[in-house]
Amino acid sequence: MIVEPAPAKLNLALHVRARRADGYHDLETLFVFCRDGDVVTIADAQDDSFTITGPFASALAAAVTDVVPADRAGWADNLVTRAADGFRDTFDVAQRHAIILEKNLPVASGIGGGSADAAATLRALARRHGVSADDPRLIAIAARLGADVPACLAGRTAFGTGKGDALAPLDGWAGAPVLLVNPGVAVSTAAVFAAWDGIDRGPLDPADPIGGRNDLEPAARSLAPEIDRVIAVLAAQPGVTLARMSGSGATCLALFETVAQRDRAAAAVAAAEPGWWQMASRLA
Ligand SMILES: C[C@](O)(CO)[C@H](O)COP(=O)(O)OP(=O)(O)OC[C@H]1O[C@@H](n2ccc(N)nc2=O)[C@H](O)[C@@H]1O
Numbered sequence: 001m002i003v004e005p006a007p008a009k010l011n012l013a014l015h016v017r018a019r020r021a022d023g024y025h026d027l028e029t030l031f032v033f034c035r036d037g038d039v040v041t042i043a044d045a046q047d048d049s050f051t052i053t054g055p056f057a058s059a060l061a062a063a064v065t066d067v068v069p070a071d072r073a074g075w076a077d078n079l080v081t082r083a084a085d086g087f088r089d090t091f092d093v094a095q096r097h098a099i100i101l102e103k104n105l106p107v108a109s110g111i112g113g114g115s116a117d118a119a120a121t122l123r124a125l126a127r128r129h130g131v132s133a134d135d136p137r138l139i140a141i142a143a144r145l146g147a148d149v150p151a152c153l154a155g156r157t158a159f160g161t162g163k164g165d166a167l168a169p170l171d172g173w174a175g176a177p178v179l180l181v182n183p184g185v186a187v188s189t190a191a192v193f194a195a196w197d198g199i200d201r202g203p204l205d206p207a208d209p210i211g212g213r214n215d216l217e218p219a220a221r222s223l224a225p226e227i228d229r230v231i232a233v234l235a236a237q238p239g240v241t242l243a244r245m246s247g248s249g250a251t252c253l254a255l256f257e258t259v260a261q262r263d264r265a266a267a268a269v270a271a272a273e274p275g276w277w278q279m280a281s282r283l284a
């Protein structure tokens, strides 16, 4: 049995540079990863099966179209099952698998939950079937599944360009205390990009993400006004060094100088807004 973490992905900064002819956008982003997130477990089995557990299991089941083939229990259309199908086709695997996804991250929330799950599935299957983690065929499957999936497959701090899939590994940020907060609103990534105003506000210096921006914030706020208050509440906490939306939102991140300051902020946010989701972690 293989237990593979699917850590939350964060964009410390995200500069949108141009709308492309293929419907995607060229961007510059600093990807970092949390130490916590979803978990994918894969065991050899007689038949394929897919089970979702955890606090966001029902939210995810509701979000995906259920196309369950009779011989593959629970094999709904999901980024995990798509990753597993892609792996099977590419590497010609006969072995069947029982896959369990522990869904701890909110769905459609800018922290790449689905991308992290797909990447963890690919890493777990690669390990099980003796495929190298940097096999170009594995990276090609990841790229087909979503713009964020190659970054999640690598799972380490990186400067992303192109549609976010051209990656340059970077050092730094490991251990930084972080608090993630989501106001409980799902936001569609495609809808947020579509609402971007089309203005190129300039490049991102990978050495200075704090001085950067998330150019999708105004677009996401127009769809989910609650984001304003999340950022305001986080920015007001003692010890905060950065309070910013991640990805296409609505989850916002706050970095802190110390774990104690992060934990005091988490308690303050929970007291002020008991309905908001939050996760305290550290950067990987
Ligand atoms: C916003 C980010 O989370 C930042 O890391 C990512 O760019 C989004 O990555 P993702 O969720 O893996 O995105 P995909 O599933 O590939 O694309 C969903 C939709 O988002 C839009 N999209 C995504 C990435 C990108 N560079 N430009 C885009 O315009 C497209 O409309 C696309 O149809």
Ligand SMILES: Nc1ncnc2c1ncn2[C@@H]1O[C@H](COP(=O)(O)OP(=O)(O)OP(=O)(O)O)[C@@H](O)[C@H]1O
Residues within 6 Å of the ligand: 060, 063, 064, 077, 078, 079, 080, 106, 107, 108, 109, 110, 111, 112, 113, 114, 115, 117, 118, 148, 187, 189, 247, 248, 249
């Ligand atoms: N395992 C999965 N987890 C989450 N969403 C999934 C999964 N499989 C398919 N999806 C679909 O993908 C959509 C995007 O989900 P996800 O949670 O990855 O968004 P996100 O956090 O906004 O991602 P990103 O930061 O990459 O834009 C959801 O609306 C859902 O319908």
